[in-house]
């Protein structure tokens with residue numbers, strides 16, 4: 001009898017122990033330093049990951065892109081948290097629309113992807129100011145970001161108090177999809193090498209995320225980079241592209257992590273663009289041959305980018321020196337193109353992965369249909385000056401000398417500086433400024449005189465009469481997001497303006513909000529304008545509006561592309577959604593991506609609003625056109641280049657990246 005009781009007790013104990021072990025292994029993610037691998041829920045895990053930035057894809061399409069990543073054999077998605085989209089003004093937070101972080105994390109979990117979370121506060125990524133909020137510059141324009149600068153640290157501390165509880169909730173060890181959290185970004189590439197700053201971030205993250213969370217860093221594959229890029233407690237990972245030898249690259253990681261999983265956090269499938277340079281291109285074979293070697297080593301790898309997406313609005317960043325803004329398209333020549341379509345690079349990468357990982361038994365989700373809507377008649381509304389009642393409805397700022405955008409707490413897009421000519425100027429006279437960031441469109445009583453261009457044109461010769469308006473419409477084309485010049489990022493007019501050597505004073509400053517213009521406001525305000533004036537090959541910066549001719553059909557609207565060919569440079573908004581900047585004369589990007597969800601069904605009016613800064617074929621009396629096409633062009637060969645970049649021939653079922 002006693003034996004029977006004991007055997008039942010032993011069986012029961014074994015059962016309880018088994019349950020306990022299983023429970024402990026569920027919701028666990030650890031590093032096995034002896035096995036050189038991650039352990040996920042008790043089993044070895046190798047991340048096959050791709051980068052997609054939620055702030056660069058319309059949330060309507062997040063699931064589409066993530067499902068395509070699953071279909072390619074990926075088990076993980078990597079993404080950045082852009083601080084500036086979440087805290088647009090200090091102490092005010094936004095987690096909606098493109099900034100809906102929790103929806104993105106929930107969607108990733110729903111499709112079965114784990115997440116590598118890059119929490120910042122700095123993220124680089126060719127994003128505006130590397131993700132840092134521009135209001136930092138109002139606290140102290142001489143702030144040295146990414147250091148223990150007290151003003152910077154106070155702002156980071158406040159932001160992490162908001163962000164970390166969200167990330168903790170979504171950690172895998174708490175039932176969410178996040179496997180591990182990166183702090184900072186390639187910090188070893190930054191001049192400061194401030195270990196106290198890294199320790200602050202690490203301690204803040206450790207406290208906020210808990211003892212079990214894996215916190216890591218990413219740096220370029222060089223000992224000097226990693227030495228300044230990481231700190232005790234963080235797991236070291238590196239990044240390198242497809243043209244080097246993975247085995248030797250990983251030796252750098254091994255210098256700092258003798259044991260543990262090999263991780264390439266950014267395996268470049270393509271590269272970034274700058275306005276005026278040819279579209280980046282990395283050959284498919286180059287990418288796949290190197291990926292094959294990385295996978296053969298048993299390493300975890302994140303493909304940067306897997307889907308690049310778009311810098312909507314004013315969110316593009318810039319590099320320097322020389323100052324080079326990044327285009328609206330963040331296509332990155334990546335496996336999923338800017339609009340999330342399958343490319344032949346996707347097919348080839350999927351094939352490579354299939355050698356190491358059983359592909360899911362699911363069809364590859366199809367490309368989204370594209371709408372070819374033809375020409376939109378664009379009607380002249382007003383010059384910027386004549387539309388100020390709508391574009392800048394609040395009281396303008398008056399100042400003896402020009403103030404920066406940050407000084408008037410207006411951070412992105414356009415700002416108009418106005419003063420009056422102090423005397424008659426009968427012969428062309430030099431108007432000079434050493435500090436317009438980044439392009440300044442000069443008019444005298446709305447007659448174009450020329451353009452100030454950062455790092456290029458600092459003098460414009462003007463003529464005019466005493467008392468006429470001297471206007472400078474300044475475009476902030478994106479804050480620098482990499483290296484030392486990040487600390488020189490104020491925008492607008494940042495130095496005095498002189499006319500014939502004399503400092504001009506008594507300025508009136510108008511922040512410009514293009515979102516205020518739509519199909520009703522222009523009638524409500526009964527804007528009157530004498531029409532753009534033309535001079536020196538330029539015309540007064542002007543607003544145009546048109547109704548997009550979407551046919552009445554049950555399968556409309558669709559994704560489409562705005563083609564501003566015959567226009568020069570400006571900004572485009574559809575139904576108030578800021579698509580981004582266009583600059584077809586410069587390239588490589590010509591068309592702007594219009595995601596389907598920003599369009600209304602055909603029975604309703606879809607308005608296109610354009611600010612054209614330089615010139616068009618139309619005037620106030622003639623209607624001009626902008627077409628909506630189903631074929632993107634982002635690889636125009638820019639002036640002065642004779643690149644061998646091949647056009648992307650269109651083809652079903654996917655776009656060819658040859």
Ligand SMILES: CCCC/N=C1\SC[C@@H]2[C@H](O)[C@H](O)[C@@H](O)CN12
Nearest residue numbers: 123124125126185186266272482
């Ligand atoms: C040679 C410059 C290296 C700077 N690092 C870059 S340029 C493209 C990518 C993205 O910016 C990414 O956000 C960086 O982490 C690494 N990287």
